[in-house]
Amino acid sequence: MNINLFCIIMEFAKKFMTEKAEKLNGKAAMLGMFALMGSYFFTGQIIPGIF
Numbered sequence: 001m002n003i004n005l006f007c008i009i010m011e012f013a014k015k016f017m018t019e020k021a022e023k024l025n026g027k028a029a030m031l032g033m034f035a036l037m038g039s040y041f042f043t044g045q046i047i048p049g050i051f
Helices: 002-016 019-043
Strands: none
Touching: none
16 A cells, blocks of 8 residues: 555656756745845844734
8 A cells, every 4th residue: 555655656746846846946935035035124024014
């Protein structure tokens, strides 16, 4: 049973976790970091309105 589940997960990973997806994820993470740093710079709060 565990081997079959592992095979299903690996097939999913091969199909959807491509180099293009990884690059897009990296770009989205960098955009989020710049937005976080920008909001901290302009407001002085980590999450404006909350902290």
